[in-house]
Amino acid sequence: MFETLKTQPADKILALMQKFREDPRESKIDLGVGVYKNAQGVTPVMRAIKAAEHKLWEEQTSKSYVGLVGDPAYSDAMIKLILGGAVERGNIAAAATPGGTGAVRQAFELIKMANPSARVFVSDPTWPNHISILDYVGIETVTYRYFDRETRGVNFDGMVEDLKTAVKGDVVLLHGCCHNPTGANLNEVQWKEIIAQMNERGLVPMIDIAYQGFGDGLEEDAVGVRLVAAGTPECMIAASCSKNFGIYRERTGLLMMVSNDTAAQKLNQGTLAFLNRQNFSFPPDHGARLVTMILNDDALRADWAAELEETRLGMLGLRQQLADELQRLSGSNRFGFLAQHRGMFSLLGTSPDLVEKMRSDDGIYMVGDSRMNIAGLNADTVPILAKAIIDAGV
Numbered sequence: 001m002f003e004t005l006k007t008q009p010a011d012k013i014l015a016l017m018q019k020f021r022e023d024p025r026e027s028k029i030d031l032g033v034g035v036y037k038n039a040q041g042v043t044p045v046m047r048a049i050k051a052a053e054h055k056l057w058e059e060q061t062s063k064s065y066v067g068l069v070g071d072p073a074y075s076d077a078m079i080k081l082i083l084g085g086a087v088e089r090g091n092i093a094a095a096a097t098p099g100g101t102g103a104v105r106q107a108f109e110l111i112k113m114a115n116p117s118a119r120v121f122v123s124d125p126t127w128p129n130h131i132s133i134l135d136y137v138g139i140e141t142v143t144y145r146y147f148d149r150e151t152r153g154v155n156f157d158g159m160v161e162d163l164k165t166a167v168k169g170d171v172v173l174l175h176g177c178c179h180n181p182t183g184a185n186l187n188e189v190q191w192k193e194i195i196a197q198m199n200e201r202g203l204v205p206m207i208d209i210a211y212q213g214f215g216d217g218l219e220e221d222a223v224g225v226r227l228v229a230a231g232t233p234e235c236m237i238a239a240s241c242s243k244n245f246g247i248y249r250e251r252t253g254l255l256m257m258v259s260n261d262t263a264a265q266k267l268n269q270g271t272l273a274f275l276n277r278q279n280f281s282f283p284p285d286h287g288a289r290l291v292t293m294i295l296n297d298d299a300l301r302a303d304w305a306a307e308l309e310e311t312r313l314g315m316l317g318l319r320q321q322l323a324d325e326l327q328r329l330s331g332s333n334r335f336g337f338l339a340q341h342r343g344m345f346s347l348l349g350t351s352p353d354l355v356e357k358m359r360s361d362d363g364i365y366m367v368g369d370s371r372m373n374i375a376g377l378n379a380d381t382v383p384i385l386a387k388a389i390i391d392a393g394v
Contacts, residue, residue, distance in 0.1 A: 012128070013367060020365045028363030029381050031372035034180075035248055036214075036311065036344060039378040046246045048304035052293040060289075065282045068273040070096025070254075074288040077295040078254045082209065082239055084219070086226035092258050093268035095276055096283040099251040100210045100240025101129065106255045106275050107206055107236045108137045111171055113271070120171045120206070121163060123147075125347070125369060127180045127208070130173060142166070147182045149349045152337035154184050160197060168202030174228070176209025176237075177221035178343020181371035185215065185342055191224040195231045205232055210240040213308045214315065215342035218244075234259045241291050243344070244308055250287025315344065318377050325386040335389075344375045350394045362388035 016032040035043050069075070075094035083092070097103040111118050120139055122130055123146035134141045142165070145158030163172060174194070179185055186194065198205055205228050212221045228235055234257070241252040257268040276283060294300040319339050326335035338346050348355075348370035358364040364385060366372040377385060 016365055016367060019359075023363055023365075025363040027384065029365065029376065029385060031364065031366040031374075031376040031385075033376065034344070034373060036243060036246065036375045037373075038311075039314075041378075043248070044246065046304060046307050048294045048300045048307065049245060049247060049290055051300060051303070052290045052297075055293065056289060066285045068276045068282060069094065069269070070283045070285065070288055071292060073296070074292045075254060077292050078239060078241075079256065081218070081295060082212065082222055082237065082256075083226055083229055083258075084222060086230040087258055088262070090262050090265055091260060092256055093265055093272055094254055094256045095269075095272035096285075096288050097238075097253040097255050097276070098280060098284055099242060100208070100238055100253040101133075102251065102280075102283070103238035103240070103253040103255040104130065104208060105133055105137075106272070106279065107238050108133055108139060109275055109279070110236065110255075110257070110271065111206075112137055112139060113275075115169050118169050118171055118204075119166070120173055121166055121203075122173045123159075123175065123179070125181055126173070126175075130208070142170075144172075146179075147184060147347060147349075152182075152184065152347065152349050153340070154186060154190070156186070156190050156193075160193065163194070163197055163203070164201070166201055166203050169204070170201075171204045171206050171236075172198055173206045173208065174224070176207045176212065176225045178211035178215045178345070180210070180343070181345050181347050181367070181369065183341025183343055183346040183374075184337075186224060188223055188227070191227050192231075195228055199232060204234060204236070206236040206238070208238045211243050211343045212239075213244040213305075214312055214344060217312070218305065218308070229258045233261075234264075241287060245287070245291055245294070245304070247287045247290065250290070251284050252287030252291060315374050318374050318379075318382060319346075321379065321382045322374075322377070322386060325383055326389060329386055329390045344373050345371055346374060347371050348389070348394060350392075354392045354394055357392045358388045361391070364388045 020030050037043055097106055119142050120134055121142045121144050124143040131141055144162035145155045148155040207225050209225055215221045237256040239254045242248045294304050323335055323339040327333055350370045352368040355368055355370050
């Protein structure tokens with residue numbers, strides 16, 4: 001049987017990481033990997049996570065299963081963090097998942113189960129794994145215009161026009177904040193217009209929110225998600241704790257089904273439990289337990305929020321420094337968009353050839369579509385990157 005297997009395409013980001021490791025140049029800069037790094041190039045364990053782990057070590061008496069959808073207290077805490085009371089708790093079904101990717105996968109399985117003919121509309125570009133998983137699950141994917149390569153902002157008119165080709169029952173996949181890979185986000189007025197378009201056409205929104213707190217703040221980053229949850233008949237929300245809690249390897253995520261029909265909550269909750277059972281049975285609990293402890297303890301939550309804000313402001317500072325240095329070197333403000341983008345990533349908007357030139361000439365490693373991880377920089381490497389960008393002719 002195994003002889004029938006075919007070589008699968010390599011993950012471009014993982015392949016890029018391997019090339020970076022093999023590069024002997026000390027001046028090389030890794031802007032490809034999708035994890036937060038501090039100025040020392042380390043992905044730190046947050047203070048509140050350390051404190052919660054110590055407390056858990058002292059208090060936990062069992063490692064038995066929690067339940068098919070995880071601990072209800074985790075769901076409650078995450079729902080409050082993300083939706084903030086925008087929707088009544090009784091209208092929300094939720095299940096813990098192995099990371100945000102697990103939540104996305106379960107949402108796609110849910111779409112396939114509920115409406116096998118549904119198409120999923122995704123932004124151009126989007127996180128590559130969205131399309132990879134959709135293809136694997138067997139769901140038709142349609143792209144909508146999103147990134148304007150002239151302004152490096154959102155092509156909102158193109159987005160609206162493309163969504164008008166969707167039909168009732170189709171799903172629109174949206175990024176809750178800090179769009180990956182572009183860093184360009186919808187504003188509140190645009191969110192409301194997209195909601196009106198979806199309601200008019202009977203479309204179902206699905207939101208992937210992986211970076212709450214990395215953009216404009218914990219509350220500000222949730223504005224679009226809350227508007228959608230409160231303003232549409234039903235939606236799905238896939239959330240990740242990898243970035244804002246720094247627990248990448250703990251694989252901590254949550255999938256929510258929101259419906260304005262309270263009577264549907266029991267059915268929805270049972271469906272999520274069924275999907276978990278078919279896929280992995282019981283979700284991991286360690287990361288979810290830590291998140292629950294932090295969000296329900298005033299002191300831990302305050303320390304976590306403070307460190308998260310330090311992280312956010314640090315990335316904004318790097319963005320501004322890079323934009324300023326590029327303006328100094330180029331004599332123009334054509335790179336000003338970098339200071340306007342939010343989150344870990346920005347799409348430089350240049351060609352794969354120039355990306356390769358920067359890698360070859362200067363050891364600058366970014367994904368071929370020119371996505372770069374701002375958190376991979378520090379104050380000393382920003383001038384190096386800026387010079388490489390200008391020297392390459394971007």
